[in-house]
Amino acid sequence: xxxxxxxxxxxxxxxxxxxxxxxxxxxxxxxxxxxxxxxxxxxxxxxxxxxxxxxxxxxxxxxxxxxxxxxxxxxxxxxxxxxxxxxxxxxxxxxxxxxxxxxxxxxxxxxxx
Amino acid sequence: xxxxxxxxxxxxxxxxxxxxxxxxxxxxxxxxxxxxxxxxxxxxxxxxxxxxxxxxxxxxxxxxxxxxxxxxxxxxxxxxxxxxxxxxxxxxxxxxxxxxxxxxxxxxxxxxx
Numbered sequence: 001x002x003x004x005x006x007x008x009x010x011x012x013x014x015x016x017x018x019x020x021x022x023x024x025x026x027x028x029x030x031x032x033x034x035x036x037x038x039x040x041x042x043x044x045x046x047x048x049x050x051x052x053x054x055x056x057x058x059x060x061x062x063x064x065x066x067x068x069x070x071x072x073x074x075x076x077x078x079x080x081x082x083x084x085x086x087x088x089x090x091x092x093x094x095x096x097x098x099x100x101x102x103x104x105x106x107x108x109x110x111x112x113x
Numbered sequence: 114x115x116x117x118x119x120x121x122x123x124x125x126x127x128x129x130x131x132x133x134x135x136x137x138x139x140x141x142x143x144x145x146x147x148x149x150x151x152x153x154x155x156x157x158x159x160x161x162x163x164x165x166x167x168x169x170x171x172x173x174x175x176x177x178x179x180x181x182x183x184x185x186x187x188x189x190x191x192x193x194x195x196x197x198x199x200x201x202x203x204x205x206x207x208x209x210x211x212x213x214x215x216x217x218x219x220x221x222x223x224x225x226x
Binding site: 004006040041042043045048050055056088090092098099100101102103104105106107109 | 121144145147149154155156157158159162201205211212213214216217218219
C-alpha cells in the first residue's frame, strides 16, 4: 500500500478563518512533508518531519502551523491566510533511509477569499 | 541559472509515438534522480527513480541518467492517451542529513488518439 490520503479535497476559507488540513499514511514511513504547489509550478517544500519532530521549516510564515500527532498523521493548521496562499497543498511521506522516494497524497486545493 | 531546467512544453504526440522528456541540471551534488507524473488537479505520482548513470526500464518507461553531461531523460514507448499529464523531473542531494529534493518545472504531455 503506497497510499497517502489527504482531507479535505477542497477548502474555501476567509482571511479570518482557522482551518486544518489533514494527512495520513500507513506505510510505516517516519518522514513526512508538506508542500505548496501553485498552478503550473513545481511543488515547493514547506516543512519536513522526521520521527514526529519538525526537522525543516523552509521559512514558512507563522500563519501556517504544522503538527505531527503520531507517526501516521500530519496536520497543517491555517490561520489568517492571505489570498496569495491559495494553492494545492500536498502531503508526502518517505522512509528516512530513502528520503528521495517520496509518495504524495492527492492534495487539498485551498482557496482563500 | 536554475538548478534544474525542464522544457515546459506543451508536447503533443500521436498515440503510439515514442516520447522523450528531458531535464538538465547544474548541481553536481545531486545523487538521486526521479520522475513524477502529475495528472491535472492531482498529486505527483512517483514513476521511477535512479541513483547511478545509465538506463533503468519499467514497462513502457525508461529513465536515463548521464551524470557527466548533467542530463536526464524519460522515454515513454507506445504512448497512450492515459499518459497525458505533466511530467516532473526531480533530483535530490544531501543537505544537513536530509535529502533535499529539487523539482523541475514540469513538461505537459498530450497524447492524441
